[in-house]
Amino acid sequence: MVQKFGGTSLGSPARIKKAAKRVAAAQRAGYDVVVVVSAMGDSTDRLLGLASRVAREPAARELDQLLSTGEGVSAPLMSMALSELGIAAVSLLGFQAGIQTDQRHAKARIVGLTPARIQRELAAGRVVVVAGFQGMGLEMEVTTLGRGGSDTTAVALAASLKAQACEIFTDVDGIYTVDPRFVPAARLLTHIAYPEMLELASAGARVMHPRAVEIAEAYGLELHVRSSFHAGPGTIITSEEAIMEDRNRVRGIAHEEQVARLSVVGVPDRPGIAASIFLPLAEADIAADVIVQTASHEGVTDMSFTVSSADGRQAKRILDSVAQEIGARTVLAQDGLAKVSVIGSGIRGQPGVAANMFKTLSGLGINIEMISTSEVRITCIIKADRIKDAVAGLHQAFNL
C-alpha cells in the first residue's frame, strides 16, 4: 500500500515518529508499504524566505533545486524513524525512485515511472520512503510538481505499483460537506465520487490536488483521506457507481477567495477570437477559470473570466496587448471576488438545485456577478466580503 503524509503531519521530529508508527502498523499487518512524504511543516516557507533574501526573482530551475531539499530532509528522517522502530527502510529521492517528469520547472508533470528500484527494495522486505513533490527531467534536472505535488507522487506510485490501497494522511479528518472553519455544522463525508472531489478540489477545497484525483480516477484507484493525528473513518474517494445512493443531490459546498475578474470589452466577434485571448494566458501558465461570453451584439461581444488574484496583474498586462492586436475596446479588471460552488453528481439534471442556490444567495442580499456550471457543480462568483455568509447559508439551504 501507499501511505502519503503531508507537511503538517511531519511538522516536527515527534510527528515524524508518530507517522512512522502508522507505517510500521501497516507493514506489520502484512502490507508492502511505500511512504510518500511532503516537506516538513514550514520548511518550504523557510527555503522561499532564504531565496527571497538573495534574489528578487529566482529562476524556476534554481527554486526547484532549492525546494526539493524539503523532502530531501523529511524522507531520510522518516526512514530513520522507521529503523528506530525495527522496520527496515530506505529513502529515495525523486530521481532515485524513477519519477520522470517533463521539464516544466515548478509545475512539472510526471511522464513516466520506472519503479524497478522501489520494487527491488520492497522485495527485500524494506519500507520505501519516497520524497514526494519532486522528479527528474531530462539530463537529471531536478523538477517539482507544483502545489499538491506529493499527492500526485503518491497516486502515481500507487497506480504504477498496483497498490491495494492509497492512504492520504493529512491535518484534517477527511472531506467535509463544507470548510469546517467556516461552518461548524460541516459534516464529514464517508465517501465521495471522483468527479465531485475534482470539483471540490478545483473549487478551493485544498485537501487533495485535482491532478492526483484525476490520476486516481483514470486508474480506478480508491483514495483514503485520513487524519494523521487521530483514528477515524476519514473519507474514501471512489467511483460514482460505488456510491450510487447519493446521486442527484448536493454533497458539498466549496469556496475560494482571492479571485479576480477580467473582462475584455468590445471584442470583434469572429472565429478564433477566444483562442487569441486565452492562448497567451495559457503560455504564461495562467489558468482562466469561470468564463462567460455575452451574446454578440452588432458584431462585438464581451468576454469575462476569473483568475486567481495572484495572477491578476500579469493577466491584465497580457490582455492589454492582446486587446490592441484584436481591436477590442478595453480590458477591465476587478479584484476582491470569491467563488462559491455547490457540488454533487448529476446535479445539472436537477433544476431545483440551481434555483435553490440563486434563491438562497438572493435571500442573503448577495449579488451574483457570474455563473458557471458543470455536470456536477454550480458556481457563483460573488464579492469576497460576503463569502462566509454565502457558504453558511448554502450549507443550511441544502440540508448538509
Added chain:
Amino acid sequence: MVQKFGGTSLGSPARIKKAAKRVAAAQRAGYDVVVVVSAMGDSTDRLLGLASRVAREPAARELDQLLSTGEGVSAPLMSMALSELGIAAVSLLGFQAGIQTDQRHAKARIVGLTPARIQRELAAGRVVVVAGFQGMGLEMEVTTLGRGGSDTTAVALAASLKAQACEIFTDVDGIYTVDPRFVPAARLLTHIAYPEMLELASAGARVMHPRAVEIAEAYGLELHVRSSFHAGPGTIITSEEAIMEDRNRVRGIAHEEQVARLSVVGVPDRPGIAASIFLPLAEADIAADVIVQTASHEGVTDMSFTVSSADGRQAKRILDSVAQEIGARTVLAQDGLAKVSVIGSGIRGQPGVAANMFKTLSGLGINIEMISTSEVRITCIIKADRIKDAVAGLHQAFNL
C-alpha cells in the same frame, strides 16, 4: 578557475551575496568559474539535530541523504545570488555534476569525474555552482565525502578541468605558523609546500583537508587559501621546489586535542601480529595515528598508538577481542592526551630540530608520552592540559 567557499563564508543570505560578488569579479576578469559550496553555516548541525531526535543511531546511508541537502540549499542560493548580479549561473548537485564515488557512506572517495555537463555549461557562458561534499555511488546512491569533503570536491574538479587556479575561501586569513587563537604572535605564511601542509592538516590545522592537499600535489595544482571576509594575500600551497629558500627550517607548529592512547600489552612477537591488530581497526574505519612498538623482550612486545578520542571506546572494544585471539596480556586505554608537531620540509635531516623541541618541552616541565617523526614533521604526544603552553613555547623556540 575553481573557487570554493566554506560554510562560515556562506552562513547567511548576506554572506552568500558577498561571496557571489567575488565570483562575479572573477568571471568579469575573464575566467570560466566553477564555484564549489559547502553547506550554510550551522545547517549540518541542525540536520544532525533533527536526525538525533528521530533515531539513536541513524544509518550512514540515510545520514548521507539527509546531510547532502545542506549543499542542496547553498548551491541554488549561490546561483540565484549570481543571477541577481547579472551573471548567468546554474547549480549542480553531486550527481548532476558527474562526481562518482565509491559506496562508503559518510566517507566516500571520488572514483571518477564526468565533467561533461559542467563543461557544457561553462561553454554556454555560465558560472557553474557545484554542491561540495557530495557525490553519487552505484545505483544513484547519494554519498558524502566526510570531513573537509568540499575541499576535496574543489580540488578534484580543478584537477579534472585543468583549472588555472583553485581558490579556497575560508573564515581565516590563510595558513599560520601556529593556531593564532593559541599564540597571538602567529605569522601568516605566504607559501607552504604540499608535504608541510599535509602534515599541518593531519596534525590538526583544520584549514584544509589532507585528502584535498594530496590530490592537489598529485596534479601539481596550486591552492590559494584566502579569507572570504577581507582582501589579503592568503597562503599559496605549492610544490617544495617553488619555495626552495625555506627548506630545512621549521615552518609551523600544529596541534590536536582529543587524542587517546591505546596499548596492547604483552603481545607475542611473531610475523603478522601488527596486521592482526590494525586490520580490525581499519575495517571499523578507525585511523591509528602515532604508532610505537617497544623492543621485543622475551618474545613479547607492547604496541601503543593513538586514535581520536571519539574513536577511543570502539577501538578499546575491538582490541579487547583481538587481544584474546592473539594471546596478548591486556589492553590499556588512556584519554586526555594531545598531539603537538613541528613541521618543515627536510627537518628530519636537521638533528638540531628534534633536540630543540625536546629541550623546549622539558624546560616547560611537560612530559613526552610518545614520539613519532616523518620527513617533514616531529610529533610529541603530551597531556592535553599542557597543550597551550607547549604550542606557545615551541613557536617562540623556533623563532616563528
